[in-house]
Each structure stands twice: as structure tokens, then as C-alpha cells.
Amino acid sequence: MTASRPRHRSILHALLAQAERGSDASAVTLIPEPGQEETLRYDVLVEAASRCAAALAERGVGRGDRVVLCLPTGAQFMTAFFGAQLLGAMPTAIAVPLRFGGAAGFEGQLKELVGYLRPTAVITVAAVIEGLPDLGGTTLVDGAELYARATAADAPAHPVRLPDDDDLAFIQCTSGSTGRPKGVMISHANLTANCEQITRAVGWTHRDTTVNWVPLYHDLGLFSGILCPVYSGGSAVLMPPARLLRAPAEWLRNISAYRGSVTAAPNFALGYVTARARDEELEGVDLSSWRIGLCGAEPIQPGTVRRFVERFARWGLPSGAITPAYGMAEASLVITATQPGEPLVVDTVERQGLVAEARVTDTDPDAPDAVRIVDCGAPLDGNEVRIVDGDGRTLEEDRVGHVQFRGPARTVGYFELPEVTAESVDAPDWWKTGDIGYLRDGRLRITGRAKDLVIIRGANYFPTDFEQAAETVPGVRLGSVIAVGYRHEEADSEELHLVVETELDRAEHEALRRSVQAAVSSRTGVRAAAIHLVPKRSVPKTTSGKVQRSKARELFVEGWSPAGPDGLPPAAGTDDPAVRP
Structure with a gap:
């Protein structure tokens, strides 16, 4: 399939084209706190990025170098990102720890990343610099000082x-949800190809205003919050991710206030806002300008989407507000997407056929073994998607297998990991996504991750089935359940283990275990070998909120033996404070 030719040769070409409009250029509006607002027009951004590039060059950054950005959403991030690109350097964005002194593992993670990428500079906040040891010759740059230099009218500018x-x-x-992070290399051709694909697929134009809270270190936030607005010439409104968690109604209020037409959110955020935003906080809100709500980055639950749309319909939210999509960093971002305004399409299929026969069979929505799977849309212009079996043979529609794709936005590979890159490619140029799914009418459905499958007595099970069943039990924290398969030394097969966060008192734990066990067994027909109850915020997640099943297995399950009470010996059960992370 031939892709449409990008309108701009690179994102810098696009940025310069928008800057040439001068005072008529679109702008980025930054809202660090309610009532605070900073406007950064594209022509002003170019000037600041050029001065930032000059300051980075003085610190030894040049073409081909890596620059790590550990900065919050804001003008400092945007200036440093484009400043590095103007030098021909490659920015890599990572999360800022909420509390550096208490950010478990951050120092080690940063050292590992620095050892891997060997960046010339790390640009971050003063608190991180103060708490870091020497990083082996890598220059630490204070983001606030760099931005002050970039906005000084008398500071030199670097040639574009x-x-x-x-x-x-x-x-x-x-994200590292299934292993150590890897550096996905995205070329300028990849980037503009995907920006063209995304904006063309959903009709994103210069007339659209984007309202974004997704972190800029996450590819969904970077593309939806900065890159696609710059590419299309539209305006953007950026708010810190923490504001969504502290005051979820602010997201909706900002969409109303700025007449936002484009936004993005993973499934969990839809559920969070539905549950936490109070009616009185939405007085005067008008969501009728909402046109595109990209939803991806994690499995999309039909019930979550339905509840979100129904809850906020009274404030003008369109019925087709959510636009399901599927993608990954290795595709730059989006591989498939539905059309804005389309009704949500959900397949209701037999669970037994999916897991035992790798075949899709429709069933009644009220059937006890019914599974609901969301349509993630057709491949974007220029992309191709196929489903293959374990031997690499292409499967027909409605057959479940490994998802592969190819297209103009596909990564050139992982940074300095040629063997891992080669293992990810199925000749000649199909990329192995690691996801399991099927095609129907040329449109993609995702059923799970290949590495996350729980295999019990030869049958494959998707962990999300167990996790969703457990989350129906009162006392279980939503979004904080992990299902993993584990085979102890004497066993012939994997057994199901559930790691479950709860805030209930210890005296109520035994009853909670029984309730979770009953809910999971009733819904899936599988009895869990053990229910590992853990305190709030114990379940390991990536910076983008994805659960880390392999790490949870290592922390809470490995070493488990059926000898302990209720299958939870002190060595493995996290009721013992000594083994809490």
C-alpha cells in the first residue's frame, strides 16, 4: 500500500512553516495550574529553540548526539526538544520522579539509561541534579537555566x-512493561509519515485545538500534544498529567474553555474521570466542540467507554467522542484507527474458541463465556497489518494469531541492539508487535500480549480476563490487579496467581481472597492457585501506567510454594511487611 506524501519533509520544516506566519501563527497554551496561563507562539518557539541549541552546542552537544530530557510538561521541555533537533541531536524524554528523594530505583534506572544511550547531556530540574551522583562524564543541565538563556533576547542563536x-x-x-526499556529510533521520515497518516485519517487540521494532559515522555502525549499540532498548524493546550489525577474535571473544563476539538486518553483515564469528576465541578462546561478522542496505549474496555460517554452526554459530549486506535512506539505511534464519530464497534465472541481454538466465534452478549473485544480500526494510509500463526503463516480473518505490521512510519530499529531488532522483524520487513489479535473486515482487534499469556494445562488464557473478574470484587483497587502464570518446582503446568492491591484491614483479607477466588472461577472457569494481597501502590507499573507482569511475578510470586496457609507462605505473601516493595 502506498502512503500519501507528507506535507512537510520534517517536523522542523513544519515548525518553520508555521513560524513564518508570525503573529498569525498558532500557539501552545501552557496551564501549569488553574488560573495560570502561558502562551508560546510557534515563531517565538523557533527563536527560543535556536538560542537553546546555541547553549547546548556550548556544552558540547552536536549532530548525532543523544540528549535526555527529564523535564515536566511545559515551555522548558518544548524548547529543549526542538533545540536539540535543530542541532541534529536526538532527544529522549523520560519521566521526572515525583519526589526525587523517595523515587525508588530512579537513580539506578537513570544510570542504566545513561550507560545505554551514552547521552552528551541530561536536561532536568534542579532537584534531580542535586540528588544525582556523577553520571560518568554526562553533562547535567538545569532546565530552568537553559530556558532563561533561550528566552534572553541578547543570547546568541544557533543557525537552523x-x-x-x-x-x-x-x-x-x-515502557518496559514486558522487560527492560529499549530505545526505539524514529527518523524524521518516520515521524512525518505518521503525522501525515494520523492527521489525514482523523481529519486533523489547522482549525483544530488540541487539549492534552498525557505526559510528553509518552509517545501518545508527544504526538497528540506537540507533534501533530505543529505538523497540522493547529493550536495546543497542555496541562500537567498530575492535574488529571488531582482534579480530573479540569481536563473537561479546559476542553470547554478553549473549545478543544482533539484530545487523547488511555482507557484508564476515561474510567478515572467518569468516577472522580463531580457534577458541581462541571457547571457551565460545554463539550460539544469535542470531535476526536484518540484512545489507545492499553486495552480498551467497552464498558469504560460507554460509561464515559453516557456520563458526560448532558454536557454536550458527542456519542462518538471516543476514537479507538492501536499503535506502538515502534510504529512511531498509530498503526490503525477508527473514524471520528463512528459508533463503538464491539465483537462479542466465545472465550473458549479464542483460547482453545484460536478462532473467533460470535456469541450472545449474555452468554456466560462471552468476551467483548473493541474494533481498533483499519490500517492507516500506507500501513499493512497481518495475523500469523506460530510458524509465521498468514492467517485468514477471524483467526487469532500474532499481529505484524509494516509501513512508512515503522522504526529503523532499536538503538545499538541489532540482534533484538533482527528478532523483531519477520522478513522482509514485517514488524512483530508482540500482540495477539485478529482481523475482521480488514480491521484489527487486539486480544492480548503474546508474552503475557497464562498457559494452564496446554490452554492459553489472557490475563486481562482474570484481572477484570477480580476487579468486580468490592475492596479490590481498580486498575491494580495483575494476573500471571507461574510453575513451581514440582508442578507439571503453570498455575494462575493474582496480585491484588487492597486498602482493607488485615482482618478482612481472608474474606477478600475467597471473594476474588469465587469471582475469577465463576467468570473464567479457572481456580487461582493463590491470591497475593498487597498494599496500595505496590503493583509495579511503567511510567505510562501499564502493569509490569514480569516484575510482579518476580516480586510477589517467584519462590511461592503451596505449603503455606491458603497457598501464601510468609516468603511470598505480601501481607508480611518485610517483603513489600
Whole structure:
């Protein structure tokens, strides 16, 4: 399939084109706190990025170097990101720890990342710099000082260097939900190809205003909050991710106030806002301007989408507000997407057929073994998607298998990991996503992750089935359940283990275990070998909120033996404070 030619050769070409409009240019509006607002027009951004590039060059950053950005959402991030690109350097964004002194593992993670990427500079906040030891020669740059230099009218500016198609635009670190992070190399050609694909697919134009809270270190936030608005010439409104958690109604209020037409959110955020935003906080809110709500980055639950749309319909939210999509960092971002305004399409299929026969069979929505799977849309212009079996043979529609894709936005590979890159490619150029799914009418459905499958006595089970069943039990924290398979030394097969967060008192734990066991067994037909109850915020997650099943298995399950009470010996059961993370 041939992709449409991008309107701009690179994101820098796009930024410069918007800047040439001068005072008529669109702008980024930054809202660090309610009542605070900073406007950054694109022409002003170019000037600041050029001065930032000059300051980075003085610190030894040059073409082909890596620059790590550990900065919050804001003008400092945007200036540093484009400033690095103007030098021909490659920015890599990571999360800022909420509390550096208490950010468990951050120092080690940063050292590991620095050892892997070997960046010339790490640009971050003063608190991180104060708490860090020497990073082996890597220059630490205070983001506030760099931004002050970038906005000083008398500071020198670096000449603009426009990139070639094959030059790397940035390196996106994968979330690490199934292993150590890897640096996904995205070229300028990849980036503009996906921006063209996304904006063309959903009709995103210069007339659209984006309202974004998703972190800019996450590819969904980077593309929806900065790159696609710059590419299309539209305006953007950026709010810190923490504001969504502290005051979820602010997201909706900002969409209303700025007449936002484009936004993005993973499934969990829809559920969170539905449950936490209070009616009185939405007085005067008008969501009728909402046109595109990209939803991806994690499995999309039909019930979550339905509740969100129904809850906020009285404030003008359109019925087709949510636009399901599927993608990954290795595709730059989006691989498939539905059309804005389309009704949510959900397949109701037999669970037994999915897990035992790898075949899709429709069933009645009220059937006890019914599974609901959301349609994630057709491949974007220029992309191709196929489903293959374990031997690499292409499967027909309605057959479950491994999802592969190819297209103009596909990564050139992982930074300095040629063997891992080669293992991810199925000749000649199909990328193995690691996801399981099927095609129907040329549109993609995702059923799970290949590495996350729980295999019990030869039958494959999707962990989300167990997790969703457990979350129906009162006392279980939503979004904080992990199902993993584990085979102890004497066993012939894997057994199901559930790691479950709860805030209930210890005296209520035994009853909670029985309730979770009953709910999971009733819904899936599988009895869990053990229910590991853990305190709030114990379940390991990536910076983008994805559960880390392999790490949870390591922390709470490995070493488990059926000898303890209720299958939870002190060595493995996290009721013992000594083994809490």
C-alpha cells in the first residue's frame, strides 16, 4: 500500500512553516495550574529553540548526539526538544520522579539509561541534579537555566539545520512493561509519515485545538500534544498529567474553555474521570466542540467507554467522542484507527474458541463465556497489518494469531541492539508487535500480549480476563490487579496467581481472597492457585501506567510454594511487611 506524501519533509520544516506566519501563527497554551496561563507562539518557539541549541552546542552537544530530557510538561521541555533537533541531536524524554528523594530505583534506572544511550547531556530540574551522583562524564543541565538563556533576547542563536529524511528525530524509550526499556529510533521520515497518516485519517487540521494532559515522555502525549499540532498548524493546550489525577474535571473544563476539538486518553483515564469528576465541578462546561478522542496505549474496555460517554452526554459530549486506535512506539505511534464519530464497534465472541481454538466465534452478549473485544480500526494510509500463526503463516480473518505490521512510519530499529531488532522483524520487513489479535473486515482487534499469556494445562488464557473478574470484587483497587502464570518446582503446568492491591484491614483479607477466588472461577472457569494481597501502590507499573507482569511475578510470586496457609507462605505473601516493595 502506498502512503500519501507528507506535507512537510520534517517536523522542523513544519515548525518553520508555521513560524513564518508570525503573529498569525498558532500557539501552545501552557496551564501549569488553574488560573495560570502561558502562551508560546510557534515563531517565538523557533527563536527560543535556536538560542537553546546555541547553549547546548556550548556544552558540547552536536549532530548525532543523544540528549535526555527529564523535564515536566511545559515551555522548558518544548524548547529543549526542538533545540536539540535543530542541532541534529536526538532527544529522549523520560519521566521526572515525583519526589526525587523517595523515587525508588530512579537513580539506578537513570544510570542504566545513561550507560545505554551514552547521552552528551541530561536536561532536568534542579532537584534531580542535586540528588544525582556523577553520571560518568554526562553533562547535567538545569532546565530552568537553559530556558532563561533561550528566552534572553541578547543570547546568541544557533543557525537552523534542517534534517535529511534518514536523520533520527528522537529516540523513544519503550515502557518496559514486558522487560527492560529499549530505545526505539524514529527518523524524521518516520515521524512525518505518521503525522501525515494520523492527521489525514482523523481529519486533523489547522482549525483544530488540541487539549492534552498525557505526559510528553509518552509517545501518545508527544504526538497528540506537540507533534501533530505543529505538523497540522493547529493550536495546543497542555496541562500537567498530575492535574488529571488531582482534579480530573479540569481536563473537561479546559476542553470547554478553549473549545478543544482533539484530545487523547488511555482507557484508564476515561474510567478515572467518569468516577472522580463531580457534577458541581462541571457547571457551565460545554463539550460539544469535542470531535476526536484518540484512545489507545492499553486495552480498551467497552464498558469504560460507554460509561464515559453516557456520563458526560448532558454536557454536550458527542456519542462518538471516543476514537479507538492501536499503535506502538515502534510504529512511531498509530498503526490503525477508527473514524471520528463512528459508533463503538464491539465483537462479542466465545472465550473458549479464542483460547482453545484460536478462532473467533460470535456469541450472545449474555452468554456466560462471552468476551467483548473493541474494533481498533483499519490500517492507516500506507500501513499493512497481518495475523500469523506460530510458524509465521498468514492467517485468514477471524483467526487469532500474532499481529505484524509494516509501513512508512515503522522504526529503523532499536538503538545499538541489532540482534533484538533482527528478532523483531519477520522478513522482509514485517514488524512483530508482540500482540495477539485478529482481523475482521480488514480491521484489527487486539486480544492480548503474546508474552503475557497464562498457559494452564496446554490452554492459553489472557490475563486481562482474570484481572477484570477480580476487579468486580468490592475492596479490590481498580486498575491494580495483575494476573500471571507461574510453575513451581514440582508442578507439571503453570498455575494462575493474582496480585491484588487492597486498602482493607488485615482482618478482612481472608474474606477478600475467597471473594476474588469465587469471582475469577465463576467468570473464567479457572481456580487461582493463590491470591497475593498487597498494599496500595505496590503493583509495579511503567511510567505510562501499564502493569509490569514480569516484575510482579518476580516480586510477589517467584519462590511461592503451596505449603503455606491458603497457598501464601510468609516468603511470598505480601501481607508480611518485610517483603513489600
